[in-house]
Amino acid sequence: MHVVSTRTYVHFFIAGRSRFVRRGTVGMKNTVATFQEMKQKGKKISMLTCYDYSTAKLMDEAGVNSLLIGDSLGNVILGYEDTLSVTMEDMIHHTAPVARGAKNALVIADMPFMSYQASVYDAVTNAGRLMKEGRANAVKLEGGAAVCEQIRAIVDAGIPVCAHLGLTPQSINAFGGHKVQGKSAAREILEDAKRIEEAGAFAVVLECIPADLARKISETISIPTIGIGAGPGCDGQVLVYQDMLALFSDFKPKFVKNFVDIDIKPEGIIPTVGSMQACFAAFMAVTECKKGKDTVLFIDPGFPVQKTQMQVIGKPFESFDGAKNYGRNWKNIFPREISLPSCTATRITRLGYVSRTRN
């Protein structure tokens, strides 16, 4: 999955028209059944990690299919160097507010290290706590054949289970670090995928495995695969949102790309509330504030936003479709647009208009 700069991504995200947002699923409750349906229809599934109420509301409103309260909260929220110290209490504490904020997204809570490995009894009891106290819709646990007994028992208790194969961070000491998995153990991972499907898992996260292996697994098993650093052949994609928005500097996964890292100086930003009046004011200000720069560049979010105000004030404008150019390196496209001798770049979001003038 490719991302652009923090702010650019937030723009797409809030505009609610990003590639993550699948028309037809917005406004509809996502369930294990709709996940299965999406796989059958070839519709891609979006999943983001989430750890609090207000972010859950934003992501839910934007139409993200699933919110994962990952034990990655150990790294990005609690500041641990790995996920091993995360407790059941931590997971419940963060799952409950996400569940309160998510109306339509499927809420999946990670089972933390040693909450399921030691016994089937622990696994069912702790999965039950995440559902009962955290109000999750499903739980996720790491491992293949070794945890099939636990998966079966949790599913028998009426709790949907998402499995997790490849680089499983709770086994970081066994792996000797964060390394791509499956280069030599491809057959084993494929076998694990078949076993967890037989055990009753409704989906599986594939983390940091070669893209061709992930594609093969996705074609072989009938439950959805959700990839992270596993190439485009999966049935869905998941990202830790701090990685997606470039908010976390301790560790930068190789598969998260920051295409355009444009910083906007505060003095170049005109915040508005999105009213017609404010749009006029913003457009008039940006087109007048710098001599010789009177053209507004609209970065359209996948459809042409209306430019009537520009026509009314009689100023020139150009447009560039950000969403249609998703995944391309904007640096190769942008200069042509922005270096128009008199261009002022304008971003459009549902929250209002944010404009800037290029020097």
Ligand code: KIV
């Ligand atoms: O803990 C987590 O956030 C995860 C994702 C990286 C899939 O397991």
